Amino acid sequence: MQALTVTPGKRDSLRLRDIDGPPAGQGPVLVEALAVGLCGTDMEIIEAQYGQAPPGQDYLVLGHENLGRVREAPQGPGLAEGDLVVGIARRPDPEPCRACAAGEWDMCLNGEYTEHGIKGLDGFAREFWRAEPEALVRLDPGLADVGVLLEPVTVVAKAWEQIERIGQRAFFDPRVAVVTGAGPVGLLAALLGVRRGLEVHVFDIVTDGLKPDLVRDLGAVYHTEPLPDSGIKADVLVECTGVAQVVLDVLGCRAPDAITCLTGVTSSGKGPDVNVGTLNRRTVLGNEVVFGSVNANRRHYEAAAAVLAEADRGWLRRLITRRVALADFADAFAAQPDDVKVVLDIRPDGQGGKDPA
Template sequence: MTAIPGKPGSGELTEVPEPALADGSVLVDALLLGICGTDLEVIEHGLGNQPPGEERLILGHESLGRVLEAPAGTGLEPGDLVAGIVRHPDPVPCPACARGEADFCRNGLYTERGIRKRHGFGAEQWRVDPGFAVEVPAELGDLGVLVEPGSDVAKVWEQVEMIGSRSWYEPATALITGAGPIGLLAALLGVQRGLEVYVLDQMEEGVKPSLVRDLGARYVTSLDQVGEQVDVAIECTGVGALAYGAARLLAPAGVLCLIGISHREAELSVAYEALNRELVMKNAAIVGSVNAARRHFVDAVDALLEADRDWLGRLITRRVPLTRWQDALDRSPDDVKVVVDLQG
C-alpha cells in the first residue's frame, strides 16, 4: 500500500523491498491495518511526506502484527502480537524527544510511520526497534488494531486529568463530539472512569447510536440536548462550531481537549469577547492533543482489556482484503473503524 503524498489517485498496491534491518531488529508479519481520515489526508491533501530520496510512501499507522524474529533480551518472542508506535524522535534530539516524549517534539524534526518521512505498516512485513513495539495480549486478538487510536485517546484523558489537577478536580460529566472510532474510544475511557458521558453525532439511528447506548452513555444529535454543563469536553471532529459550543458548555474549572483537526480553510465568526469572559470567569482551560508516547499505548492496552470484547468488536464495522485496500478509503455513514486484512 503506497502513495505519493498529496497526489490524488496515486495510491497503489506496489512491490516494495523487504524491510531493512536498519528499520529495527524486530521482524513482524503484518496482520491488520486500521484506516482513518489521516490516511486519506496523506493521499489527497499532502498531509505528510515520503522518506528522503524516495518517490512513494508506504501507508498506514494503525498496526497489528505478529513477531517473526526478535533478539534475545527484548522481552518479545516469535508469535507475540504487537502494535507499532507511530512517532519517532528527532535525531538531535530536542529536550522532549530525549525524555521519551516525541509527541511533544519541540523542533518539528520527528518522523511518523506512514505519515511523515518514515514508511508505514501497510506492507506484508515490517521491522521495528523493540522500544517502538508494544506487546498486545493474545486475548485481545484482532482487537489489538485498536491500540493505536486508543493511545491517542489515553493521552487525551491524561492531559485532561493533569490540567484538572491544578485545583480540586472530581469530574462527573463529559461531552464527546463525534462518534467515530476516536470519539467512541474516548467515551469508553470516560465511562470506565465513572463519568456520565454524552456523545454527539449526526446519525439518528444505526451503528453509532447503538454503540453509544450499549456503552451506557447518552447519545445526542444537538448540543441543546446535553442539558447541563460538563466538566470535560473532548472535541473529535475538527468542526469549529462544535469546539465553540463545547467550550460554552464547560462547567467552572472544566477542561476542553481538542483532538480533531480541520483541514478546511473556512473561517468561523464567534462572539470572542463573550467566550473569553466565560472561560476566564470559569477558570476553564482548552488544550490541544496529537499523537501519543509509549505509556499511552500501554494505557490503551489496559483500557481495551477492561472493556467488553463484544462491544469493541462492533467498532470494527468493515474488513477489506489487501488486494482491495482502496475500498477502505470510501466511507459509508455506518462505518466506524475499517481495517485492511494484510493477509488477504
C-alpha cells in the same frame, strides 16, 4: 512484498506495488503485518494535503494504525516469535529536542519527529516491517481480532491523562463528560469516560444504527441535537470532530472549572463568527482550560493496551464494521453509510506466512 503506497503531493496516487523486504538496518525485530486501520489522516494524505516520503524515496507506504506478529526477535528485549505487537507510530527526531529526549516525542518542540505512514517513515500497510524493540508494544494474545484499535485508543488515553493532570491544579471532582463525535476516537473517548465513573453524553448527527447502540451499550447517553440545545454543562469535554461549529459549541457549553480537550483537527478556511471577547470572558471568569492533544508516546500505548485487555471484547469488535483484504484496498476507501472503523487485513488468517521478499 506488496505494500500500499502513495506519492506524496500527488492526488489519487494510491496503489499497491511490489517493494523490497525491510532491510535489517531498520531494526532486529521482524514483524509480519496482520492489519492496518484506516482513518481521516490516511484520506488526507491520499488527497495530497500532506505526507512526506522517507529520504531518497519517491513513495510513502501508508498506514499508521497497525497490528502485527513477531517473526524474528533477538534474545533479551522481552519479545519472542509469535508475539502480537503494535508499532509506535511517532518516533523521536534524530537529534532529540528536550521533549523527545525525555521520551515525550508526542510533545516534540522542533517538529523534526517522524511518523510511520505520515512523515518521513514508511507505514505499516506492507507485508513485513522491522523495528527496534523499544518501538513495539506487546499485546495480550487474545487481542488478535481488535488489537488494530490500539493506536486510536492511545489518542484518548493521552487526552484523559492530560485532563486528569490539569485537574490537579485545584479542586477537581468531575461528574459529567461530553464527547462530540461518535467516530472511533469519540466512541473510545466515551469508553474511557465511562470507565472513570462519569456520566457521559455523546453528540453526533447520526440518528440511528450502530453508533447510538454502541454509545448506549457503554451506559452513556446518545444525542443528535446540537450541544447548546441540550442544556448540558459538562465538567470535561472531549471534542473529536474538528468541525468548526462543533468546536465553538463545545467552548460555549462548559461548567465552571471545566477542562476541554480538542482532538479533532479543523480544516483551514472561513468558519463561524466568533465573539472572542465573550469567549475570553467565560474562560477567565470560569477558571476554564482549553488544550489541544495529538499523538501519543510509549506510556500512552501501554495504557491503551491495558484498556483493550480489560474492555468488553464484543463491544470492541463491533467498532470494526468492515474488514477488507489488502488486494481490494479501493473498496476500503469507498465510504459506506454504516462505517465506523474500516480495517485492511494484510494477513487475514492472523498467522505467519511467506518470508519477506
